[in-house]
Amino acid sequence: MEAHIRFHNLTVRYGAKPALRDISLEIPRRRILGIIGPANAGKTTLLKCINRTIDFVPSASVGGRVEVDGQDVFRIRNVYRLRRRIGMVFPLPVGLPLSVYENVAYAPRRAGVRDRAELDELVEKCLRQAMLWDEVKDRLDLLGTKLSGGQQQRLTLARALSHRPEILCLDEFSIAIDPVTTMKIEDILRELKNEMTIVLVTNLVQQARRLADRTAFVSDSRLIEVDETETIFTRPANRLTERYVNGDFG
Amino acid sequence: MASEPETPAAAAANQFAATPLEQWKIVKETIAKTVFLAMTLVLVAPLVGILAILLVKAWPALSLAFVLENPKHYMTQGGIWAPLVGTFFLVLGSLLAAAPVGVLAGVYLNEYARDNWFTRIINLAVVNLAGVPSIVHALFGVGAFVLAANMGRSLMAACCTLAVMTLPVIITSTREALASVPMSFREACWNLGATRWQTIRTIVLPNSISGILTGVILQVSRAAGETAPILFTGAVFFVPVADHGWESFFPYGPGDRCMALSMHLFTLVTQVSGVSDETQYGTAVVLIGLVLVVNSLSIGLRGYLRSQKRW
Numbered sequence: 001m002e003a004h005i006r007f008h009n010l011t012v013r014y015g016a017k018p019a020l021r022d023i024s025l026e027i028p029r030r031r032i033l034g035i036i037g038p039a040n041a042g043k044t045t046l047l048k049c050i051n052r053t054i055d056f057v058p059s060a061s062v063g064g065r066v067e068v069d070g071q072d073v074f075r076i077r078n079v080y081r082l083r084r085r086i087g088m089v090f091p092l093p094v095g096l097p098l099s100v101y102e103n104v105a106y107a108p109r110r111a112g113v114r115d116r117a118e119l120d121e122l123v124e125k126c127l128r129q130a131m132l133w134d135e136v137k138d139r140l141d142l143l144g145t146k147l148s149g150g151q152q153q154r155l156t157l158a159r160a161l162s163h164r165p166e167i168l169c170l171d172e173f174s175i176a177i178d179p180v181t182t183m184k185i186e187d188i189l190r191e192l193k194n195e196m197t198i199v200l201v202t203n204l205v206q207q208a209r210r211l212a213d214r215t216a217f218v219s220d221s222r223l224i225e226v227d228e229t230e231t232i233f234t235r236p237a238n239r240l241t242e243r244y245v246n247g248d249f250g
Numbered sequence: 251m252a253s254e255p256e257t258p259a260a261a262a263a264n265q266f267a268a269t270p271l272e273q274w275k276i277v278k279e280t281i282a283k284t285v286f287l288a289m290t291l292v293l294v295a296p297l298v299g300i301l302a303i304l305l306v307k308a309w310p311a312l313s314l315a316f317v318l319e320n321p322k323h324y325m326t327q328g329g330i331w332a333p334l335v336g337t338f339f340l341v342l343g344s345l346l347a348a349a350p351v352g353v354l355a356g357v358y359l360n361e362y363a364r365d366n367w368f369t370r371i372i373n374l375a376v377v378n379l380a381g382v383p384s385i386v387h388a389l390f391g392v393g394a395f396v397l398a399a400n401m402g403r404s405l406m407a408a409c410c411t412l413a414v415m416t417l418p419v420i421i422t423s424t425r426e427a428l429a430s431v432p433m434s435f436r437e438a439c440w441n442l443g444a445t446r447w448q449t450i451r452t453i454v455l456p457n458s459i460s461g462i463l464t465g466v467i468l469q470v471s472r473a474a475g476e477t478a479p480i481l482f483t484g485a486v487f488f489v490p491v492a493d494h495g496w497e498s499f500f501p502y503g504p505g506d507r508c509m510a511l512s513m514h515l516f517t518l519v520t521q522v523s524g525v526s527d528e529t530q531y532g533t534a535v536v537l538i539g540l541v542l543v544v545n546s547l548s549i550g551l552r553g554y555l556r557s558q559k560r561w
Contacts, residue, residue, distance in 0.1 A: 053440055058365055084443035094438040097457055106452070107442040156438070163443065 034212025087160030095144030311528030343409030356424025408484030423465025460555030
């Protein structure tokens with residue numbers, strides 16, 4: 001299996017405090033990689049390194065390499081191009097202070113899409129994929145910030161899909177979404193896998209088990225173990241992994 | 251009475267009776283409220299008092315003619331048109347110079363600058379500049395604009411001096427307005443591949459413009475009221491000015507010396523004998539009125555823009 005994203009001895013520190021220690025990991029193309037682990041293990045930092053938003057954390061220092069399609073992301077000059085290939089959903093839903101429509105059209109517009117029909121189509125498609133279309137189709141000019149928390153989270157997902165990314169990073173995407181809608185989105189993620197590589201950070205161990213092809217267990221800023229999801233959940237190599245997936249600590 | 255059984259209603263009422271500790275809590279609450287209210291009144295009383303005295307004393311002089319006529323007979327008669335126009339152009343000129351520089355510098359410092367020794371020195375300079383007394387700004391203006399830049403004592407030099415004085419406050423208020431836009435909005439844009447400038451233009455500025463404008467407009471009243479910075483750099487006691495026609499609206503060129511309300515008031519009170527009290531108080535009322543009108547406009551504008559705010 002060809003690796004889409006590859007971490008080579010990635011180390012990240014916030015000031016003196018290590019956030020990731022010597023992570024080496026390959027994420028295969030058009031598969032779902034689940035990342036599980038207790039709070040403060042470094043899961044979100046890992047995602048921030050992929051699209052290099054770690055640059056915006058002033059105290060962060062990064063060692064090692066992250067490759068996307070064989071390119072070291074920390075050497076890419078046009079980082080905006082890189083970010084446009086990656087969709088990112090963070091746990092705290094942020095509706096931009098724009099209309100629902102403009103929230104989803106934001107990235108395509110910045111990338112130069114001007115054609116109204118093309119935008120309309122794209123916005124509808126992304127909102128449908130995020131299971132939000134039916135709730136907002138009659139009020140696309142409503143402010144994104146006025147939606148409920150769960151709706152804003154799905155709006156964030158729609159926005160992340162709006163630039164047709166090759167990589168979709170989801171950080172606790174379902175935290176504020178009801179279980180039924182979560183299941184529907186999970187179905188859509190299984191379809192999206194045919195188009196893109198998905199990195200799914202989740203605190204819901206069972207969500208990783210349902211969705212992920214491979215699962216990585218991260219704890220205390222180290223990668224403890226990565227393997228086929230079935231193996232991680234049934235015959236993990238590490239005692240710590242076994243305790244975590246069985247709910248003994250975390 | 252302890253032996254008497256309580257009725258259910260009395261028992262229910264008893265539940266909410268205050269214990270001594272709670273009574274003391276209520277007393278403290280009352281004291282706190284009274285003290286805060288008293289301080290507020292102490293703050294408002296002098297302002298109302300000053301306005302009332304000024305208005306009463308100035309009342310006989312106040313008329314449209316007072317505002318529209320030029321000073322006459324060594325300023326003992328006539329109105330305040332020439333200094334009023336002078337103040338208008340001083341304020342306008344200083345804002346035209348200070349607002350773009352201040353706002354853009356504020357955007358740089360808040361949105362682009364990293365936290366390093368260079369930024370810290372600039373921040374320190376801005377804070378200290380805001381604390382410099384206006385008479386020191388005046389002397390700086392003489393050295394920098396009147397002499398070194400060879401502007402001479404002129405409207406232009408006075409505007410530049412006022413601009414330097416208002417700049418640090420405009421920078422600071424711009425930064426505060428920008429900082430009030432949640433960081434998460436910026437991060438969401440960056441995650442979508444937007445550049446910093448795209449983020450600033452589409453999200454940050456539209457949501458902080460009310461604060462930025464308020465900061466700028468508040469400097470109008472400051473620039474209008476200051477005497478010291480214009481004293482040595484461009485304002486004079488008296489300039490003969492056309493009484494009628496368009497020339498009376500544009501009496502001063504950028505290189506001319508000009509009159510100004512604050513300076514005019516200072517002159518009337520200390521330098522000229524035989525000026526009636528009404529004229530002096532009338533001038534003060536117009537100056538204060540000007541400041542109040544501008545401040546109210548800025549508050550109104552801020553209110554309007556806040557109502558447009560989107561989160």
